[in-house]
Amino acid sequence: MRPHDMGTLFDEVAARRTHTTVVLDRPFDIAPGRGTEFTVPQLAGLVEEAAGWLHAAGTRPGERVAVVKRNHYDYDLLACAAIRLGAVPALLSGELPGDVLETLLERLKPAVLVTDRPVPAHHARRVLSLATPVAGELALDDVRGTRAPAPRHRPDDDPLVINHTSGTTGTPKLVVHTTRTIIDRLARFEALRVPVVGTRRDDVVANASSYAHGRPFCWTGSVFCLAPRKIVLLSDPASAREVLGAHPPTTIEALPSAYVRWRPLARGADNPFRDVRLFVSTYDAVHPPVVRTMLHASRRRRPLWMQGWGQTETGPLTFRFLTRAAVDRATHARHLGRPLPSRAKLAVVDAETFRPVPRGRPGLVLARTKALCAGYVGEQDRWQDKNSDGWWNTGDLGVRTRSGAVLLLDREVDTVPGLSCLQTEDVLEDRLPEVVECVVLGTPGRPPVPVVVTADGHLDPQRWRSAVAGLPSLAPPRVVTWDDLPRTGTGKVRRRELLTRIAGHTGTHGTGRWT
CATH class of the missing domain: 3.40.50.980 (Rossmann fold)
Incomplete structure (x- = not known):
C-alpha cells in the first residue's frame, strides 16, 4: 500500500x-483517558x-x-x-x-x-x-x-x-x-520497501519529533503503510529512558536536538539504543560527536546513520549515510551528501549575479524539485521572489564538490566573512567533549561570539584556549546551560533572539533576503 x-x-x-501497535510516552491531549497503546x-x-x-x-x-x-x-x-x-x-x-x-x-x-x-x-x-x-x-x-x-x-x-x-x-x-x-512526491516514495534503509514488518520504529512540522506528517503517510510491528512516539525526548527502555527501537528518527540530549543516555548502562540498525536525522546538521555516540551505542554489527537535508518548502533534497568508521574519521557535519536521484537537482550560484560558480567555490544553493510547496500564506510575493524559473533559493551557502556532493557553509543570513560558523561549531564540539552544543554568532564590527552550552554552565578557561588554537579569532565564549538558549519547537536555537540578547541588536553580515 x-x-x-x-x-x-x-x-x-x-x-x-x-498488526501494528502504537505506543505513546503519554496519553493524547485529545484523548487523555484512553491510555498509551493503540491499534x-x-x-x-x-x-x-x-x-x-x-x-x-x-x-x-x-x-x-x-x-x-x-x-x-x-x-x-x-x-x-x-x-x-x-x-x-x-x-x-x-x-x-x-x-x-x-x-x-x-x-x-x-x-x-x-x-x-x-x-x-x-x-x-x-x-x-x-x-x-x-x-x-x-x-x-x-x-x-x-x-x-x-x-x-x-x-x-x-x-x-x-x-x-x-x-x-x-x-x-x-x-x-x-x-x-x-504525499504523491514524497510520502509515496518513502513508502517503498527499500533494502537496508526501508521499514521492515518486524521493525520497532521510534520517532521523537516536533509534530506541528511537515516532516512527521509526511512520515505518517509512509510508515503506517509499511506496517512495522510497533511504532513508538515520543512527545518529549526526556521520556526516552523509560519508554525506549521498555520498547527498544530498531530504527529511530529524531530531532537533532533530541540526539544531543540523548548522548549521556546512550553511554549509560541502560542504553535503549542497543538494537538500533538505522538512525535517521532531518531538520538540521548534526555534529560528528553526536553521531559517533549514537552509532557506538548500537550493538548491531553495521548500524547506519542517514542524514537528510532539505526544507519545509521542498522536503528532502540530499542524503548521506554514515557508518561507525566513516563518522570516526569525520571532522565536520557540513557534508550533506548528494541530491536524491531523479528527485532533486542542486546548483550553486554567485549570491549577487546568480550565475553558476565553479565546483569548489562557495555560493548560494538553489534546488529544483517537483515536491516544491505551492506557496506561503500571506506572503506569496516572498515565495515568488525565492522561486526563479523552477529553481528554489534555499538561503543556504554551500560548495559543490567534484563528486557532486554538497558542503554546507552557513545560512546566508548567518554568514561571517572568512569563517564558516557551522564548521567552527563542529571543531569546537569535537575538541571539547564536555560541550553539549556550540552556536557561533556573527555581527558586524566584532569578532564572532561563540555561545557554549555545558551541563552546568561552566567551562575550564585553559581547555577553551587549547580548543580555539588555530581557529580564526573569536570573542570570549558565553557559557550557558541548555535551558538558557531560546529555542524553536524543533529544538533549534533562535539565533536572531540570541543575538539580540548578546549584542543588543539583530544586525548580521548577511542580507537575510532569502530566509
Whole structure:
C-alpha cells in the first residue's frame, strides 16, 4: 500500500488487518483517558471522532483549521481529521512566542482554532479548547458524540496542509503543500520497501519529533503503510529512558536536538539504543560527536546513520549515510551528501549575479524539485521572489564538490566573512567533549561570539584556549546551560533572539533576503 488520501489513511491501513501497535510516552491531549497503546483501527476511529468534533465546531470544506498545543502526535491525527472534512489543517507549534503566533493566526484567519493555550478570540470564528475553556470557547465535551460527515476528497493540486518553517531567524513562513507535492512526491516514495534503509514488518520504529512540522506528517503517510510491528512516539525526548527502555527501537528518527540530549543516555548502562540498525536525522546538521555516540551505542554489527537535508518548502533534497568508521574519521557535519536521484537537482550560484560558480567555490544553493510547496500564506510575493524559473533559493551557502556532493557553509543570513560558523561549531564540539552544543554568532564590527552550552554552565578557561588554537579569532565564549538558549519547537536555537540578547541588536553580515 502507498498513501494518497490522508483523510482516510488510517481507515485504509486498518482495512488491511495489519498488526501494528502504537505506543505513546503519554496519553493524547485529545484523548487523555484512553491510555498509551493503540491499534491502527483505534487510531482510525479517533480520527473519525475528531472529524465529528471539528464539524460540530463549524469546520466546513475549504476552510482552515489551526492547531496550537503541546507537542504530541495528535497534531497529525487532528490534521487527518480536518482533511477528512475537506478542510485545510494549519499546524502551529505550541512553542511559538505570543507575538509570532498572533502574526501567523492573522495571516491564516482560521474558521476553527484547536488550542490548549489562551488565544485572543478574534483570531478564529470558533475556538475549541483542549484546556479549561473561557467564555465563548467550546470544550471537547461540547462536541463529543457528533457524527462525522462522509469523507470528502479534494483535487491533488488543492491545498492539503499548512506547516510553518522553524523560525530561527525571525517570523516563520506558513508553507502550503498539496497532495501532489507532499504525499504523491514524497510520502509515496518513502513508502517503498527499500533494502537496508526501508521499514521492515518486524521493525520497532521510534520517532521523537516536533509534530506541528511537515516532516512527521509526511512520515505518517509512509510508515503506517509499511506496517512495522510497533511504532513508538515520543512527545518529549526526556521520556526516552523509560519508554525506549521498555520498547527498544530498531530504527529511530529524531530531532537533532533530541540526539544531543540523548548522548549521556546512550553511554549509560541502560542504553535503549542497543538494537538500533538505522538512525535517521532531518531538520538540521548534526555534529560528528553526536553521531559517533549514537552509532557506538548500537550493538548491531553495521548500524547506519542517514542524514537528510532539505526544507519545509521542498522536503528532502540530499542524503548521506554514515557508518561507525566513516563518522570516526569525520571532522565536520557540513557534508550533506548528494541530491536524491531523479528527485532533486542542486546548483550553486554567485549570491549577487546568480550565475553558476565553479565546483569548489562557495555560493548560494538553489534546488529544483517537483515536491516544491505551492506557496506561503500571506506572503506569496516572498515565495515568488525565492522561486526563479523552477529553481528554489534555499538561503543556504554551500560548495559543490567534484563528486557532486554538497558542503554546507552557513545560512546566508548567518554568514561571517572568512569563517564558516557551522564548521567552527563542529571543531569546537569535537575538541571539547564536555560541550553539549556550540552556536557561533556573527555581527558586524566584532569578532564572532561563540555561545557554549555545558551541563552546568561552566567551562575550564585553559581547555577553551587549547580548543580555539588555530581557529580564526573569536570573542570570549558565553557559557550557558541548555535551558538558557531560546529555542524553536524543533529544538533549534533562535539565533536572531540570541543575538539580540548578546549584542543588543539583530544586525548580521548577511542580507537575510532569502530566509
